[in-house]
Amino acid sequence: MITDVLIVGAGGAGLMAAIAAKEEGANVLVLTKEYPTRSQTCMAQGGMNAALGNVSEDSVEAHIQNTLKSAHGLADESAVRFMCEEAPKAVEWLDSIGVCFSRTPDAKVAQRKLGGASASRACYAQDYTGLKILHTLYDRCNALEIEMLAEKFLLELVQDDAGTVCGVRVLDIRSGEQEEYYAKSVVLATGGYSRIFGKNSTNSKASSGDGIAVAKKAGAKLLDMEFVQFHPTGLKSSSILISESARGEGGYLLNSKGERFTNELAPRDEVSRAIDAEIKKGEEIFLDIRHLGEEFIEENLPQERKLAKLYENVDPVHELMPIRPVAHYTMGGIEVDSSSKTNLEGLYACGECANHKVHGANRLGGNSLLEIIVFGRQAGTNAAKYGQKRSSFKVNEQSSRVYEFTSSQEHNYDFYALQDEIADLLYEKVGIVRTKSELLEAQQRVLEIKSLLNEMGVRDASQTYNTNLVEFLEFQNKLAVCEVVLESALSRDVSVGAHYIV
Numbered sequence: 021m022i023t024d025v026l027i028v029g030a031g032g033a034g035l036m037a038a039i040a041a042k043e044e045g046a047n048v049l050v051l052t053k054e055y056p057t058r059s060q061t062c063m064a065q066g067g068m069n070a071a072l073g074n075v076s077e078d079s080v081e082a083h084i085q086n087t088l089k090s091a092h093g094l095a096d097e098s099a100v101r102f103m104c105e106e107a108p109k110a111v112e113w114l115d116s117i118g119v120c121f122s123r124t125p126d127a128k129v130a131q132r133k134l135g136g137a138s139a140s141r142a143c144y145a146q147d148y149t150g151l152k153i154l155h156t157l158y159d160r161c162n163a164l165e166i167e168m169l170a171e172k173f174l175l176e177l178v179q180d181d182a183g184t185v186c187g188v189r190v191l192d193i194r195s196g197e198q199e200e201y202y203a204k205s206v207v208l209a210t211g212g213y214s215r216i217f218g219k220n221s222t223n224s225k226a227s228s229g230d231g232i233a234v235a236k237k238a239g240a241k242l243l244d245m246e247f248v249q250f251h252p253t254g255l256k257s258s259s260i261l262i263s264e265s266a267r268g269e270g271g272y273l274l275n276s277k278g279e280r281f282t283n284e285l286a287p288r289d290e291v292s293r294a295i296d297a298e299i300k301k302g303e304e305i306f307l308d309i310r311h312l313g314e315e316f317i318e319e320n321l322p323q324e325r326k327l328a329k330l331y332e333n334v335d336p337v338h339e340l341m342p343i344r345p346v347a348h349y350t351m352g353g354i355e356v357d358s359s360s361k362t363n364l365e366g367l368y369a370c371g372e373c374a375n376h377k378v379h380g381a382n383r384l385g386g387n388s389l390l391e392i393i394v395f396g397r398q399a400g401t402n403a404a405k406y407g408q409k410r411s412s413f414k415v416n417e418q419s420s421r422v423y424e425f426t427s428s429q430e431h432n433y434d435f436y437a438l439q440d441e442i443a444d445l446l447y448e449k450v451g452i453v454r455t456k457s458e459l460l461e462a463q464q465r466v467l468e469i470k471s472l473l474n475e476m477g478v479r480d481a482s483q484t485y486n487t488n489l490v491e492f493l494e495f496q497n498k499l500a501v502c503e504v505v506l507e508s509a510l511s512r513d514v515s516v517g518a519h520y521i522v
C-alpha cells in the first residue's frame with residue numbers, strides 16, 4: 021500500500037506533522053526507532069516561548085527581536101517572524117488538546133523568564149513541559165487513529181524513476197528484516213545530533229543524527245552544521261540537564277570562591293563561555309538555588325531536584341549543584357525552504373533535524389519546543405498537500421535494494437571505544453572555544469577512524485533485537501555527521517554565536 025504521508029520520527033515534531041497531515045485529509049504512517057512516548061522531546065523541561073504577556077509585559081515584536089539577537093544575524097527574519105507570530109496560537113491549541121500548562125493565580129497560562137528573553141515568555145508545565153506536550157500529542161494521534169510503528173530504524177530513502185523521494189527502507193529491529201514503505205511524500209523528523217559528543221551531552225542516545233546522515237547520502241543539502249549549542253548547566257558527573265528554568269526562577273552560578281561571575285540569564289553561548297573561562301582558571305562551578313526555598317522548588321522545579329539527587333547525589337534545597345557546560349542542541353540540519361520542503365522533491369523535514377533558519381548561530385531557550393509545533397504543523401500540512409497532487413510513481417530499482425551492512429570478520433577495532441574517543445575529542449577540540457589547529461587535528465582523527473570502518477563491525481550475530489547492529493548503524497551515522505560538522509567549522513573563520521574560534 022502507498023501511504024499519502026510517511027513520517028519518520030515520533031518526537032514532538034513528527035507527531036505534530038502527523039496530526040496536521042491527518043487533519044488535511046491524508047492517510048498517515050509514522051515510523052520510529054524507539055517508542056513514541058520515549059522520544060527525546062519528553063526530556064524538555066524549561067518551557068515553550070510565546071509572547072502572551074500573562075506575567076510581564078511582552079509583545080510578538082520583542083520575541084522576534086530577542087530571537088534575532090540571540091541568532092547573531094544568521095537567522096532568516098521572515099522565518100523568525102512567522103514562528104513568533106504563530107506562537108500564541110500554538111500554545112492556545114496545545115492548551116485546547118489538554119497540555120496541562122502551569123497556571124497563574126488568575127488561571128492564565130504561567131510563564132517564566134529564560135536566558136536572552138526580555139520578558140517572562142516561556143509557558144511551562146512545572147519542569148515537565150516536553151513530557152506533557154509529547155504525551156498529549158501522542159494521545160491526539162491515537163484519537164485520530166494515526167498508525168505508528170515502533171522499532172523501525174531508518175536506513176535509506178527510496179526514490180522513484182524521476183528521483184523524487186517515494187518512501188524509506190528500514191530495519192525492523194524486532195525481526196532483523198529489512199522493509200520498504202512507500203509514500204507520496206516523506207517527512208523526516210528524526211531529531212538532532214548532539215550525541216556525537218557522547219557522554220558530554222544532555223541528549224538521549226537516540227540523537228545520533230540518523231535522518232541527517234540518510235538525507236545527506238540521498239543528496240539533501242545541510243546547513244550550519246558547525247553550530248552546536250552548549251548548555252551551561254549539565255550536572256558535572258552525568259551531563260544530565262538542570263534546566264534554564266532554575267536560573268530563570270532566580271538561581272545563581274557560583275565559582276569555588278562563592279562568587280557570581282556572569283549574568284546568569286544572558287544567551288547560552290555567552291554563559292557557557294563565561295563558565296568555560298572560569299573552569300580554565302581552575303575553578304569549580306556550581307548552580308545555587310538554595311535561597312529559593314523547599315516549597316518553591318517542590319512546586320516549580322520538582323524534576324530538577326529529583327535529577328540532582330539521583331545523578332549527582334546532592335539535594336539542591338540544601339546543597340550546591342556542581343555543573344559544567346555540555347552539548348545540548350544542534351542548530352544545524354537539513355536545509356528547508358519556507359514551506360519545510362528540502363531540496364529533494366517529495367522530502368520535507370521538521371524539528372531538530374531540520375534547519376528552518378530560526379535559530380541561526382545560537383538558539384534562544386524555549387524556541388525549540390515552539391519550533392517543533394509551528395514547523396511540525398507546516399511540514400505535515402504541506403507534505404499532505406504535495407501528496408494530494410502527486411500521481412502514481414514507479415520505484416527506482418537502484419534506490420530500492422537491500423541495504424548492505426558493513427560487516428567484518430576481522431574486528432580489529434572496537435567501534436564503541438572509538439565512539440567514546442570521538443566524543444571526548446569533539447568536546448575538547450570542537451567545543452565551546454575552538455582553534456583552527458584543534459579543528460584540523462579532530463578532522464584528521466575522524467577521517468582516520470572512518471577509513472577503518474571496514475575493520476570493525478557487529479559482533480552479535482542475532483537476527484532479532486540486535487542492539488549491537490543498531491548501535492553500529494548509529495555510529496556510522498554519527499561519523500558521517502562529524503565529518504560535516506568539522507568541514508563546516510573549518511570553513512567558518514570568524515567567531516559567531518556557538519562557533520567561537522580563537
Ligand SMILES: Cc1cc2nc3c(=O)[nH]c(=O)nc-3n(C[C@H](O)[C@H](O)[C@H](O)COP(=O)(O)OP(=O)(O)OC[C@H]3O[C@@H](n4cnc5c(N)ncnc54)[C@H](O)[C@@H]3O)c2cc1C
Nearest residue numbers: 029030031032033053061064066067174211371372388389
Ligand atoms: C534535556 C533537554 C531539555 C530540553 N529543554 C527544552 C526546553 O525547555 N525548551 C525547548 O524549547 N527545548 C528544549 N530542549 C530541546 C527540545 O526538546 C528538542 O529540540 C525537541 O524536543 C526536538 O524534537 P524533535 O521532534 O525534533 O526530535 P526528538 O524528540 O528527538 O524525536 C526524534 C524522533 O526520531 C526518531 N528517530 C531518530 N532516528 C531514527 C531512525 N534512524 N529511524 C527511525 N526513527 C528515528 C526517534 O526515535 C524519535 O522518535 C531540550 C532538550 C533536552 C535534551
